[in-house]
Amino acid sequence: xxxxxxxxSELTKVFKVPEREAGLRAAGKALIRRKTRDVHAVEAISxxxxxxxxxxxxxxxxxxxxxxxxxxxxxxxxxxxxxxxLGHIPSRREKHYLRxxxxxxxxxxxxxxxxxxxxxFELNRAIYRLRREDYLAMRDELVxxxxxxxxxxxxxxxxxxxxxxxxxxxxxxxxxxMVLFLDEPTIGLxxxxxxxxxxxxxxxxxxxxxxxxxTSHYMADVEALxxxxxxxxxxxxxFDGALANLANEFAAYKTIGVLLEDGSAELDSYGEVIxxxxxxxxxxxxxxxxxxxxxxxxxxxxxxxxxxxxxxIEDVIEMVFAQSR
Amino acid sequence: MxxxxxxxxxxxxxxxxxxxxxxxxxxxxxxQLQYRAANYFYMLGMVAEPVIYLVVWSTIAEQHGGxxxxxxxxxxxxxxxxxxxxxxxxxxxxxxxWEWRIREGxxxxxxxxxxxxxxxxxxxxxxxxxxxxxxxxxxAVGLSAVFHPDLHPSALEIVVFIIAIWGAxxxxxxxQATLGMLNFWTTRGAAVFDLYMATEMLLSGRLVPLALMPGxxxxxxxxxxxKWTFGFPIESLVSNLSTRSLLLGLGAQVMWTVIGYVxxxxxxxxxxxxxxxxxx
Numbered sequence: 038x039x040x041x042x043x044x045x046s047e048l049t050k051v052f053k054v055p056e057r058e059a060g061l062r063a064a065g066k067a068l069i070r071r072k073t074r075d076v077h078a079v080e081a082i083s084x085x086x087x088x089x090x091x092x093x094x095x096x097x098x099x100x101x102x103x104x105x106x107x108x109x110x111x112x113x114x115x116x117x118x119x120x121x122x123l124g125h126i127p128s129r130r131e132k133h134y135l136r137x138x139x140x141x142x143x144x145x146x147x148x149x150x151x152x153x154x155x156x157x158f159e160l161n162r163a164i165y166r167l168r169r170e171d172y173l174a175m176r177d178e179l180v181x182x183x184x185x186x187x188x189x190x191x192x193x194x195x196x197x198x199x200x201x202x203x204x205x206x207x208x209x210x211x212x213x214x215m216v217l218f219l220d221e222p223t224i225g226l227x228x229x230x231x232x233x234x235x236x237x238x239x240x241x242x243x244x245x246x247x248x249x250x251x252t253s254h255y256m257a258d259v260e261a262l263x264x265x266x267x268x269x270x271x272x273x274x275x276f277d278g279a280l281a282n283l284a285n286e287f288a289a290y291k292t293i294g295v296l297l298e299d300g301s302a303e304l305d306s307y308g309e310v311i312x313x314x315x316x317x318x319x320x321x322x323x324x325x326x327x328x329x330x331x332x333x334x335x336x337x338x339x340x341x342x343x344x345x346x347x348x349x350i351e352d353v354i355e356m357v358f359a360q361s362r
Numbered sequence: 363m364x365x366x367x368x369x370x371x372x373x374x375x376x377x378x379x380x381x382x383x384x385x386x387x388x389x390x391x392x393x394q395l396q397y398r399a400a401n402y403f404y405m406l407g408m409v410a411e412p413v414i415y416l417v418v419w420s421t422i423a424e425q426h427g428g429x430x431x432x433x434x435x436x437x438x439x440x441x442x443x444x445x446x447x448x449x450x451x452x453x454x455x456x457x458x459x460w461e462w463r464i465r466e467g468x469x470x471x472x473x474x475x476x477x478x479x480x481x482x483x484x485x486x487x488x489x490x491x492x493x494x495x496x497x498x499x500x501x502a503v504g505l506s507a508v509f510h511p512d513l514h515p516s517a518l519e520i521v522v523f524i525i526a527i528w529g530a531x532x533x534x535x536x537x538q539a540t541l542g543m544l545n546f547w548t549t550r551g552a553a554v555f556d557l558y559m560a561t562e563m564l565l566s567g568r569l570v571p572l573a574l575m576p577g578x579x580x581x582x583x584x585x586x587x588x589k590w591t592f593g594f595p596i597e598s599l600v601s602n603l604s605t606r607s608l609l610l611g612l613g614a615q616v617m618w619t620v621i622g623y624v625x626x627x628x629x630x631x632x633x634x635x636x637x638x639x640x641x642x
Contacts, residue, residue, distance in 0.1 A: 132477075135476035140474050142467070160385050163385040164475050172370075213369060
C-alpha cells in the first residue's frame, strides 16, 4: 500500500468564543470578568487519503469541514492531534509544502481585483519560483482546459462570478500542486459553470494524479467526482467510505418506480406513494421489505417496468445528519 | 506517489526574490495607474498638512525677525517641501489595515503562498512609490514657486537622502507591521495605533522640526525609531549635517530596520497561532 498523502489522527480544533448576555449590566460584568465558551469545531477526527484520491468532505454548515481544510492547508493551528500532508506538518507552513498544495475557496478572491488576471498569474509565477517556460506551458494548458480565453486580459472586477472562479482556479494551479483543497468551488455558480468546473477537476486529477479533498453543498459535484466521501457533523466523522455504501449504511428505505398497465390501481398498501403520474408511480418502502414489495407488485399487477433505486444522495445525507442528532 | 504529480522545478532563491520584487512592483504600478486621478487627489490632500505647518512657521519666522531658532522662512520651506516627498516615501502598509486584511480573508490567501508576508507589502508599496514620486514632482515645483525654499544640497547629501528615504520606508514598514500584530489579539487596537501615531508625530520631526523641540526631546528622539523615518531623511538634504552624522543616521536606520524585523518575527510567530481564519 502506498503512503498516505493526507494523514489525520485525532485532529481537534477548539475555538474560544467570547460570550455575554445582552444589556448594560452584562456589559459591565464583562468588563471585570470576560466569559468565554469553548466551541469544539473539530473533535478528534482521523482519516487517511491515498495518492490520487478525490474525496468528498460533506456536512452541514458549521460541521467542521472548512476548519479541517484550513488546518490541512496550514491556515489554522490545531488544538491537538496530528495532521500530515505530503509528509509535512501543515501548521509549520514550510515553503516546500506550500509550493506543493493549493486551497481554493469558492467565496474568496485571491487575484488582484483591479488588474487583469494575467498580471496576477505573472505574480504567482514569481511567488512560486516557476521557470518561465514551465509557467507559460501550464498557464496555457489551464486556460485551454477551463476555456478561459481572453477573460484573463480583463480586470478581475469586470468578470462574472463564474468567470472569476475559473480564472481563480487557473491562478491557484499554475504551480501544479499535488494536493488540492477545494472549499465549495462551485458555490453560487450556474449549472453549466458547475459542470465545467467539475469536469476540469476530474481532468486535472487524472492528468496529474493530484489528490483532491473537496467540500460542496452540491451533491452533483460529489457524485461526479468522488468515489469516497467523509461525512462530518458537529466536528465528528459519521461516515468514511465509498459513496455507494453511504445509502446502504444510512438509508432506511429504497424507492421503487413502477409503470403499470392499469394506471388506476391502488398502491397505498405497498408503501408510501411519493409521486404518481398516470401509469407511473414512485413508492418509498422500508429497505428490508423492498424485495417482498417488488414481488407483490409483479404478481398482483400488470407491471410494464419496475426499478429499485437507492434514495437520492441528498436524502441519504439528510438521514445521516438526522440519525446523529 | 504518482510521478505525474511531481511539482514543477523551481528557480534559485535569490533570483526568485529579485524576480518577485520586480514583478510585484510592476503589478503595483499597473494597479495604481488605474486610479491616476484618485492618486492625485490623495496627493493634493496630503500636501495640505505640510503647507499648514509651513505657513504657520513662515509667519512666526517673519514675526521674529526672519528666523525661529536660527531657521529661516526659506529653510522652513525647504524642510516642508522635502517633507512631502519623505511622507510619501514612508507610507507603508499601516498597522490598522491588518484588521482589514484579516477580516476580508486576504491574509488567508497570502498565507497559502510560500513567501514571507512582509515581502508582499514591501514590494507592493515600493512599486507604489514610483507612481507617487511621479505625481509629486509637479506639486514640488508648484510649492517651490510659491514658498522659495532655501535648498543647496551637496552631492553626498543627495546620495544619502536617496538611501535615507528608502531606509525610512523600511524602518516604518517593520514597526507598523509589528504594531499590526495587535490585531490578532484585539479588534479594538485603534487607541494603541493612535497613541503610536501621536508619539511619532512629536518625536519624528513630522509636526515640528526636531531642532525646535526642547533638548531632552531631541535626545529622546535619538534613541527611538521615529526620527529615522522623518526627521533624519529630511535633514540629510536640507541641513548641513556632517559626513559622520549622515553615516551615523544611515547606520541607525539599518539598526532600527533589524530591530523592527526581529520584533515583527517574534510577534508574527505568536500572532499566527491565534489566527482563526475568520472571513477566509
